[in-house]
Amino acid sequence: MATKETKQRGRPRSFDRETALEQAVRSFWEQGYEATSISDLTRTMGISAPSLYAAFGDKQALFREVVAEYGRLHGGFLDRAVAEEPTARRGVERALREAAAEYTLPGRPRGCLVISAAQNTAPASAEVADSLRAMRLANIGGIESRIRADVASGALPADTDAHALAHYVGSVIQGMSQQARDGADRTTLEAIAALAMKVWPDAP
Amino acid sequence: MATKETKQRGRPRSFDRETALEQAVRSFWEQGYEATSISDLTRTMGISAPSLYAAFGDKQALFREVVAEYGRLHGGFLDRAVAEEPTARRGVERALREAAAEYTLPGRPRGCLVISAAQNTAPASAEVADSLRAMRLANIGGIESRIRADVASGALPADTDAHALAHYVGSVIQGMSQQARDGADRTTLEAIAALAMKVWPDAP
DNA sequence: GTTTTTCTGTAGCGAGCGATATATAAATAT
DNA sequence: ATATTTATATATCGCTCGCTACAGAAAAAC
Incomplete structure (x- = not known):
């Protein structure tokens, strides 16, 4: 060319x-x-x-670019943590810790755009709402896959409920985003993240 | 009279x-x-x-009545569970279990109105958004008080971080509401609730 | 230069928003 | 019966929404 x-x-x-x-x-x-x-x-x-x-x-096209830019600049920490850490546990632990920091960084909006920006939409914006929902589901699916990989490799017990554990993590992250929007500070979110990890199954 | x-x-x-x-x-x-x-x-x-x-x-006045009616008919389970159960642990456990059911009942909207109905509001609706936020904070404050009471009575360890634990519970509940809105079924939410309770401190 | 292309500023489109003026209908009070 | 009170139905109001027509401005191409 x-x-x-x-x-x-x-x-x-x-x-x-x-x-x-x-x-x-x-x-x-x-x-x-x-x-x-x-x-x-x-x-x-x-x-x-x-x-x-x-x-x-x-x-809507502008918003699509905004979502991509947001992912590039701010929202990529979950994927990165899960991809880079050697185990699901360490990936999720890091993601939760980083979420506590990212969601409360001074000088910028709180919480996560993908989680919060398209809730309560009128039918006219269903397409936008669906696309962000798909991203949230994909994120949880990614965590679930990572967990399954660890179950397969023996890093997690064979009876681990990957579906439930992944949705639990997604639930905590989404809850942390809303807590941040409601004014919770970084210390509080870090405490939530630390507590949440107590659920993680011990290695067999 | x-x-x-x-x-x-x-x-x-x-x-x-x-x-x-x-x-x-x-x-x-x-x-x-x-x-x-x-x-x-x-x-x-x-x-x-x-x-x-x-x-x-x-x-706005209609919405105020709607919120009151919602609390009376659907949203009162958290207060009830915390007030009626003999310990904070059992109150929260019951609240989470009931949330899993309430948030996914067929034939009615999913999730919690107080959590979701006034997110992403324009400045013109700040008053409505603030009032629902205040209700969310009051709910978490109620859980925190119940936890402190159990710490004082010896039902929970003296070193329990009531603030963190209450916000953790609030985070999970708000996450469950969003999961329900994103399509998670009752079984998934019940699994999340059961996992979340693993965090609870053992009685001393 | 002139032409062509692209961007900017003004001004306003049709549609839907929350809310209401007006007139009529349906009840009680006298 | 007549007057009074309250609710309904129709037809908007002024405003903001997402979006764009149009004319003028600023660059490269020729």
């Missing part, structure tokens, strides 16, 4: 797309999908509505 | 107020505060907008 590197014709964009996208992440993260209006977005992104639509498409 | 029992003058109401309120509970429970429009309500309640406003005041 030819590496085309010709200058882009026409009037250049007067704002930084990445910066604007980050502001959109913040708005959606704070207020959720439906409660964030185009008017909110144009204000926080510092651009006009036509510029927003030209650069990002409609609200 | 005189027991006035005179007949009410004027044209009588043509709908049953309680039945209409129950339909409003269902709508708000399903879709949340903001995503439920007056148009949704008039349709599900089977009355016209002026009748709704005459009988219940504005949307």
Whole structure:
């Protein structure tokens, strides 16, 4: 393929797309999908509505980019922890510990965008709600697979209920996100995470 | 005081107020505060907008009645369990078990209205969001008090972290509500509840 | 230069929002 | 019967929603 590197014709964009996208992440993260209006977005992104639509498409397309950007910058710790640690236990332990920190970092919205941004949506936003729900289910499925792998390898007892344990972890993480949104501080979330790990089965 | 029992003058109401309120509970429970429009309500309640406003005041006043009715009919199990059982442990154990059942009962919305109905609200609904948040915090505070009472009476070890344990329980309950909304069945929630109780400290 | 392409600013679209003015209907009070 | 009171039905109100038409501005292509 030819590496085309010709200058882009026409009037250049007067704002930084990445910066604007980050502001959109913040708005959606704070207020959720439906409660964030185009008017909110144009204000926080510092651009006009036509510029927003030209650069990002409609609200739903912008939100799709926002979710991807959120995953890249903030939400990837769960996948990373589960993938990088040598056991399910250490992966989940690390993920919970990191969640306590991530969900309460000062200077940015609290909790998890994937968990909270598309709850209570009107039927018109069902597509968005379904996509985030699918991500949550995929996350729990990933934990469950990791647990099953450890059961198979003998790192976890043979009678471990992988389905229940994975959903328990998902439940705690989602609960921690809401606690963070309700004002719980990092210390409290870390205590929750530490308590939650007491459930983990001992290695056989 | 005189027991006035005179007949009410004027044209009588043509709908049953309680039945209409129950339909409003269902709508708000399903879709949340903001995503439920007056148009949704008039349709599900089977009355016209002026009748709704005459009988219940504005949307926010109706929602206040809805929350009270929800607590009376569906959401009271946590308080009851903690108040009626002889120990914090048994109270929480029962509350978690009942939550698994309540949150997945067929034929009605899933999860907990207090937990889910006012997330992701626009600034205009801050008052509603704050009131439900206050109820959540009060619920956790109630659990914490019950735990402290057991620590004082010797039913729990003296070094029990009541704050952390109460927030852990709150986290699990809120996580279970979201899991229910995401489709988890009663069996899964009961397994989560059973796992969660493994954290509970042994009696000294 | 002129043309072409792309972005920006203003202004406003149709639709739905929460809420209500007005007129009529249906009950009791006198 | 007539007056009074309350509820309902119709038809909106002003506002914000997501979104876009249109004209002017700013760049590269020629």
